Amino acid sequence: MTRAVISSGPIGGNEPVVHIDMSTDLDGILMPSPVLTASGCAAAGRELDQFFDITRIGAVVTKSVMLQPRSGRATPRMAETPSGMLNSIGLQGPGIDVFLEKDLAWLTDRGARTIVSIAGGTVDEYAKLAARLRVSEGVAGIEVNISCPNVENRGQVFACDPDMAASVIQAVKRHSDPRTPIFAKLSPDVTDIVAVAGSVVRAGATGVSVINTMLGMVINPDTMRPHLAGITGGLSGPAIRPVAVRCVWQIRQAFPDLPIIGMGGIRTGLDALEFILAGANAVSVGTVVFHDPSSPMRIHEELEQALVDRGFRSLAGAVSYAHRPPDPVFEEDDLDFISE
């Protein structure tokens, strides 16, 4: 970890915009910006490219793709909640064949860096997806979604069991290109997220993506039944941000050098800064895109300004800065030597 270099005086004010080094390196994925899209909130980049240049953000993290086409769950799939939303999509998607042919090919042509999120019902399915990506152009990294709350029975989510999580990551590691970084996307709905992180790291994950949505539920007061057709759904948005920051902090404390992509309710550059200071090397922005489709670039710019305002000369210098030792406290006696 690099400590921040604090310049002597504040930069900024009414002066022209100051640019600092915002690049980040996720174990070989070199990115000009630490701001990524969050899986499931950006489809495969094409729609958002209408609102900002998707090649300027760190990477597009695509919606989790499965082996086969998948219809997802019945509607209603969504409920607005205080500073957040509940979703129960159920991984609707075209399947890996169409994804590679249409979506990944488009992203590659467009010149975007792409982290492909994969999801499966079995360990074998993840292995097959990894093998397909191995022979595909334009995969900067793989995010392994082992924590989508909208599939199968809640008890079956791989990320809730350190051993199951490890077996998925091992399979992906074994079948993917050894040079391709692998990020395990973790669930906050566990007693000890550090234990799960440790398990996936030992299994070969390059880093972790923290956090997926939290399992939640809304009852409709009019129908007096669960609002979502899928009954439960994943909670996202600013409502879960403190939980996400805590998860990043705990994992960073346990793994000083582990690449971490932090996410959960980021809406502004200052929100992103919290994650960076807590230990994230990059951040993903998700639900805010529904509120403000231009937000990824806005957040990049606000984060840069926030770093400049605090005297940082690079993004890297701010990573984990909240973990620094306490500022020295001088007792009056200690200062005697400077008194006349």
Add this chain to the structure above:
Amino acid sequence: MPVQVKGEVLDIRRVGSYQVLSLTAPGISDIARPGHFVTLGIGGEESSMLLRRAFAIHQVQSRGVYGGTLDVVIGVHGKGTRWLSERRRHDVIDIVGPLGRPFILPRERVACVLVGGGYGSAPMFMLAEQLRERGCRVDVVVGAATEERLFGVLELKRLASTLTITTDDGSLGERGRVTDVLPELMDRVDAALVYACGPMGMLQAVADMATARRIYSQCAVEEAMACGIGVCMTCVIPVVGEDGVTRMLRSCVEGPVFRGDRVRWSDVGTIPPDTLGAPVEGGH
């Protein structure tokens, strides 16, 4: 291509049970077509209501002192629409649009019947105007529970060859539903096209009637959306494709206007078992 702009409230006025909100919308109003919609950000920058609300574009003015304006019709259903209804002149609202696939207009001069349920008549104004400009005969049917819930009756009377009104309680026009008067009208004018916007149940009934008469129908659906731009996958409905395969399509980008004979209306809210990628057993 949609854009995101800050719109200024020029006017907000009550019409029956609804509010008509006029906004500056540079870059949107000049390319908007009938059936397009916009989404509006709710509650300002620090809002706890994250999801944008979607509204059919009612009217546009592409020139003038404000450099492009648009009107949307708001029915207050909850906290978000109430917040919108409380906006005042000069307030600023974040707008994204124009969104979705608009109504398809006929190349030939054919008779068109337009059906609006409640404030579903809002997008029919622009549509009626453009159809008239093409030389099409336009007949309009509007229906609602009560007179208060109808929208734009006077203006529509001016735009249409005939206007038929139905209300459930008989407070204005004929007592009953739009579908009570529709078959006779379609036959009388020899309709080639039916356009509809309104509640799902009405759309189903209108589409079925049109299809039974081999009349092409285009229905604009109102489905709950989170993003409005095609990334969230919440607004899906089952639609049969050219290849005969049912897919869950996004109302925001593959709609909101769908061919009435392609939507599996009775299955909306479900995943029909023969949908592409439907769960094999138990559900997912």
